[in-house]
Amino acid sequence: MKLSKAFIPTLKEVPADAITASHVLMLRSGMVRMLSAGIYSFLPLGYRVVQNITSIIREEMNAIGAQEFHLPALNPREIWEETNRVAAFGDTMFHIKNLNRDYVLAPTHEEIMTYHARNQITSYKEMPQIWYQIQTKFRNEARPRSGVIRGRQFLMKDAYSFDSSWENLDKSYALHDKAYRNIFNRCGIKYFIVGASSGAMGGTGSEEFMVKSDAGEDTVAYCEKCGYAANVEVATSVVAPIARDAVSEELKEISTPNVKSIDELCAFLKIDETQCAKSRVYIFDEKPILILITGNEEVNETKLEKLLGGSIRPAHPEELKEITGADAGSIGPVGYKGRIIADNKLKGRNNLYSGANKNDYHLGGVDFTRDIKNIEYADVRIVEAEEGCPNCGEKLGVFTSIELGHIFKLGTKYSAAMGATFLDENGKDNPIIMGSYGIGCERVMACYIEQHHDEHGIIWEKALAPYHIQLLGLNMKKQEVAEESEKIYNELLGSGYEVLFDDRTDAQAGFKFKDADLMGMPLQVIVGDKKLKEQKVEVKIRKTGERFDVDIDKVIAWVKEYFEKN
RNA sequence: CGGGGUGUAGCGCAGCCCGGUAGCGCGCUUCGUUCGGGACGAAGAGGCCGUAGGUUCGAAUCCUAUCACCCCGACCA
Numbered sequence: 058m059k060l061s062k063a064f065i066p067t068l069k070e071v072p073a074d075a076i077t078a079s080h081v082l083m084l085r086s087g088m089v090r091m092l093s094a095g096i097y098s099f100l101p102l103g104y105r106v107v108q109n110i111t112s113i114i115r116e117e118m119n120a121i122g123a124q125e126f127h128l129p130a131l132n133p134r135e136i137w138e139e140t141n142r143v144a145a146f147g148d149t150m151f152h153i154k155n156l157n158r159d160y161v162l163a164p165t166h167e168e169i170m171t172y173h174a175r176n177q178i179t180s181y182k183e184m185p186q187i188w189y190q191i192q193t194k195f196r197n198e199a200r201p202r203s204g205v206i207r208g209r210q211f212l213m214k215d216a217y218s219f220d221s222s223w224e225n226l227d228k229s230y231a232l233h234d235k236a237y238r239n240i241f242n243r244c245g246i247k248y249f250i251v252g253a254s255s256g257a258m259g260g261t262g263s264e265e266f267m268v269k270s271d272a273g274e275d276t277v278a279y280c281e282k283c284g285y286a287a288n289v290e291v292a293t294s295v296v297a298p299i300a301r302d303a304v305s306e307e308l309k310e311i312s313t314p315n316v317k318s319i320d321e322l323c324a325f326l327k328i329d330e331t332q333c334a335k336s337r338v339y340i341f342d343e344k345p346i347l348i349l350i351t352g353n354e355e356v357n358e359t360k361l362e363k364l365l366g367g368s369i370r371p372a373h374p375e376e377l378k379e380i381t382g383a384d385a386g387s388i389g390p391v392g393y394k395g396r397i398i399a400d401n402k403l404k405g406r407n408n409l410y411s412g413a414n415k416n417d418y419h420l421g422g423v424d425f426t427r428d429i430k431n432i433e434y435a436d437v438r439i440v441e442a443e444e445g446c447p448n449c450g451e452k453l454g455v456f457t458s459i460e461l462g463h464i465f466k467l468g469t470k471y472s473a474a475m476g477a478t479f480l481d482e483n484g485k486d487n488p489i490i491m492g493s494y495g496i497g498c499e500r501v502m503a504c505y506i507e508q509h510h511d512e513h514g515i516i517w518e519k520a521l522a523p524y525h526i527q528l529l530g531l532n533m534k535k536q537e538v539a540e541e542s543e544k545i546y547n548e549l550l551g552s553g554y555e556v557l558f559d560d561r562t563d564a565q566a567g568f569k570f571k572d573a574d575l576m577g578m579p580l581q582v583i584v585g586d587k588k589l590k591e592q593k594v595e596v597k598i599r600k601t602g603e604r605f606d607v608d609i610d611k612v613i614a615w616v617k618e619y620f621e622k623n
Numbered sequence: 624c625g626g627g628g629u630g631u632a633g634c635g636c637a638g639c640c641c642g643g644u645a646g647c648g649c650g651c652u653u654c655g656u657u658c659g660g661g662a663c664g665a666a667g668a669g670g671c672c673g674u675a676g677g678u679u680c681g682a683a684u685c686c687u688a689u690c691a692c693c694c695c696g697a698c699c700a
Contacts, residue, residue, distance in 0.1 A: 069649070069661060070635050074693050093691065146700075164698055199624075199698055207699090274699080463700090532658055568661035574660090585659055595659090622646085 060559040065102050067572050077272040079506035080204030082515050084575045088523075095201025095209035102576070103502075105523035110147065111191050113520065115241045121232040123187040123216055128169050130193055134159035136168050140474045149556070151195045162195035167471045167493060174489055175477035181221035183439040184479070184489070185229055189216035191498065203272040205499040206371045206459060212499055217467075218492035221479060226466055226490045230262065233464045233494045237266055240496065241461065245518045246505055248461060249279055251286040263465030266496075268504040269510040273457030280453055290359035293436055294453055295445030296402055299331060299351075305407040306422035308391065313419045317386035319353050322410065322419060334403055334411040334423065336388040336496035338372040338380060341365050345372055346382045349390055349399035350410075350438050364398075364435050387412040390429045391420055397429060400438045458498050459507075461500050467491040484570065515577030516600050519620060524557040526616065527578040529569045531585035533562045542584040545594065545612055549582070552613050554620075574599065579623065580616060 063262060065087040074609050075081040075093075083089045088103025099107055115125065133152070137143045142149060143161070149151070151162040163169065170188055178184065191214045201207050217228035221411035243246045251265040267277060267286070278292035279285070287293075316325050321329045323330050330352030338350045346365075348356050362369055381388045389412035390397050403409075425432060442455040470487035472478065478486045502521070509516045519525060526549060530542035539560075557578060559569045566585070573581050583595040593606045596615060607615045 066633095068634065073635070076694075091692090142700080149699075167700080196700085200694095200696090202694085338645085493700090529659095534658080542636080565658055565660090565662060567658095567662080570660045572661080587659070 058557050060557060061561045063102075063557070064100065065576070066100070067575055069571075075204060077203045077206070077503075077507070078510055079206070079272065079503040082506050082510055082575075083204060083503070086515060089205060091204075092215050093209075095198055095207065097205055097208060097210075097499075099344065100414055102523050106502050106521055107498060109521045109523075111212075111214070113243050114240055114496060117236045117243070118187075118214070118216060120191050120239075121187065121236050123189045126170075126188055126190040128166055128190050130165075130195065130277060131162050132162050132163050132169060134161050136172060137161055140168055140471055142168070146196075149196050149198070149255040151197050164194055165213075165495070166190065166194075166215055167217065167467070167491075169473070169493070171471045171475050171477050171489075174217075174219050175475055177467045178219060178489060179476070179479055181479055181481050182333075184219050185225055186219040186223045186520045187216060187232070188219070189214060189494075195348065204503060206272055206503050207274070208499070212498060214496040214498060218494070220490045221481060221487075223490060226468075226492055230464060230466055230492050232242075233492070234264065237462050237464060237494075237496070241266060244501055244505060245509065245520055246461070249284065249286050249458075251277055251288060254587045265460050266462035266464075267458040268455050268461055268508070270459045270504060270507045271457060272503075272507060273459045275460060276455065276457050278440045278453045278455050280449060280451050282451040283446060285446050285448045285453075289440055289455065290357065291363075292440040293447045293452060294440040295447055297445075298404065299402065299406060301405055302589060304406045305424045305427060308419045308423065308428055310415075311410075311419050311421050312411055312417065313387075314417045316419070318416070319416070323352075326408060326410065326419075326421075328411050332408070332410055334390065334399070334406075334425075336412055337389065338377055339369040340372050340376070341367060341369045345376070345395050347381075347388075347390055347393050347395060347397045348437055349397065349403055349432075351400065351402050354400070354402075354441070355439045356437055360435075361398075363439050364437065376604065381414045383412060383414045387414065387418060388424070389414055389415055389420055390425075390432070391423060393429075395543040396433070396496050397431065398433045398435055398437060399425065401434050401436050402438065404434050406540070444542065459500060459504055460497075461504055462494075462496040464494040465492065467493045510577075513571070514575035517577045517579055518600075519579055519623065522555075522578055523576070524555045524578050525575045525620065526554055526556045526580045526582055526584045527576065528556050529566075529573060529584065530558070530560050531566045531569065531583065533560055536583055536588050537589055538586050541589055541594075541609065545582060545584065545609070548613050549616065552617065554616065580619060582612060582616070600605070 062088045067087045068085040071081055072084045075084055087100055089097045089099055092098055146164055150164055153160040191211055195210050198207055199207050201209055220226040220229055246268060248266050248268050251267050276289045278287055278289055292390055295405055313325055316322050319330055319333050319335055333352045334349045339346050339348060350356055392414055405426055409423040410419055410421050411423050413420045442453050446453050464553040469490055472488040472491055477487055477489045481487055506515055528542060528546055530538050533539050547554060549556045577599055579599055588595055592609050594609055595604055596607050596610055597604045
């Protein structure tokens with residue numbers, strides 16, 4: 058492709074609305090443009106990357122015997138009623154009403170695949186089947202963000218497996234697990250895997266393929282050493298217990314006017330936050346529960362709900378006064394009448410500070426074993442970085458990350474609801490056992506860029522690069538430069554490389570260099586009249602910035618050798 | 624949906640408090656000079672100041688409503 062003819066609108070300045078690196082670079086390199094919030098057009102350069110990603114996905118899916126479908130995005134509403142997911146999706150689902158017919162735009166395709174399975178798969182002999190498609194999904198996200206990472210319309214590879222037994226589902230699941238690793242490895246993405254319960258989807262096993270990113274939406278705890286990874290909502294950690302002081306001081310009331318937060322308390326009393334027991338009141342089953350955690354740590358509401366076996370909510374400010382006799386900031390366990398749960402880290406401690414259940418007063422010298430009755434202990438806090446991995450004891454990292462792919466064992470949720478059954482060896486009717494496997498294709502692109510860029514632009518590796526080589530003719534008004542670069546262009550094309558040829562006559566050298574670094578093809582072949590006089594051209598490796606002077610007649614060989622190794 | 628912010632030329636922004644001829648940089652067009660890290664000069668083109676009401680002799684500027692977009696939160700098969 059000649060740049061003089063191409064529609065690749067690069068931007069020198071950073072667009073005001075883009076914050077995350079991948080979003081900025083995708084806009085600046087002329088790969089995407091926003092049409093509306095969370096709705097993006099892929100321009101030619103960006104679409105080439107999408108096609109590279111989907112090609113890799115296709116190859117790996119086909120390699121495990123999966124078969125590609127092309128399904129409608131426009132679906133009759135009734136089919137989604139069969140599984141009650143119109144209600145489940147709520148406002149996230151786009152609805153179209155036309156004349157007297159109700160349609161929805163598919164946010165995923167379990168129902169449609171199950172519909173086809175229901176009509177055709179009737180015997181255990183017809184399974185296993187793995188069906189997939191790569192297509193646009195529609196979800197009316199409440200808040201689209203980070204460019205293409207969270208959009209209202211996005212390209213997704215979704216696959217569904219149909220098996221006659223749970224054992225066979227395990228096999229289909231394992232095939233996908235392997236295929237996903239291959240896909241992300243080939244794309245050059247550094248990922249990790251979080252095992253999680255599949256929650257609302259129903260079913261038993263699931264794995265999320267995650268990428269560490271500041272633009273991420275999930276916070277996870279991850280151990281580099283053993284691979285332990287869990288969403289902080291469920292993550293646990295090993296922390297060194299804080300020992301009980303040898304001597305318990307007497308309980309004492311301290312006047313603390315206008316002291317509300319732990320920080321203020323620590324500053325006022327000149328104590329460390331680990332000496333504080335912070336109180337939080339939640340309402341569970343219409344009854345208040347006092348939760349105690351150390352210092353400035355946070356209550357993990359998900360863990361707490363799991364512990365209690367039901368949903369909780371923080372108590373309202375007016376309720377606090379009624380329950381404890383004090384406002385938030387002065388609440389504490391001593392004298393509290395209801396149920397008390399303290400985090401494990403506080404177990405058996407003494408000489409702590411806490412609220413006095415009396416505004417503007419705190420208590421010192423609190424001894425959990427002496428002063429508080431009926432105290433329960435549990436893990437109710439949010440894991441923090443540097444704490445010990447529950448598996449191997451190494452220090453955990455805690456960071457945000459993006460979910461790129463998710464595989465899970467659906468089981469019979471959809472097949473049962475929709476009556477997709479088969480006859481087994483005994484002639485008995487059973488619901489088909491399903492798995493569901495998704496990859497966000499544009500997210501792969503965005504995450505790759507998040508992981509592979511520098512201050513100049515994107516750094517593509519060959520697998521996803523829109524072109525293998527950017528060929529720069531530095532001064533195209535000079536005949537020898539124009540002729541020689543044109544010749545190299547044709548030779549590179551003839552050798553099977555995808556080449557973006559910057560043949561613009563009106564751009565100066567510096568301009569072309571900046572554009573090339575921004576777009577980030579793996580190799581730049583630079584043709585300028587100075588080196589041409591010595592029968593040489595320059596080759597630059599984008600990733601390392603290394604430059605090599607190469608004899609003109611050896612350029613093709615040089616490029617070949619490079620791509621064989623990289 | 625709650626909180627905060629921004630809408631002025633293709634892009635980035637100033638002007639708004641304190642109402643009175645709509646500006647700057649980049650980009651674009653033409654000509655000339657340059658030509659290996661986002662060149663220089665000269666001459667141009669381009670804007671209902673998001674939209675709708677209102678106040679006023681007069682509104683980009685003040686008031687009201689509304690829409691769009693961004694950020695934080697809630698939500699997230």
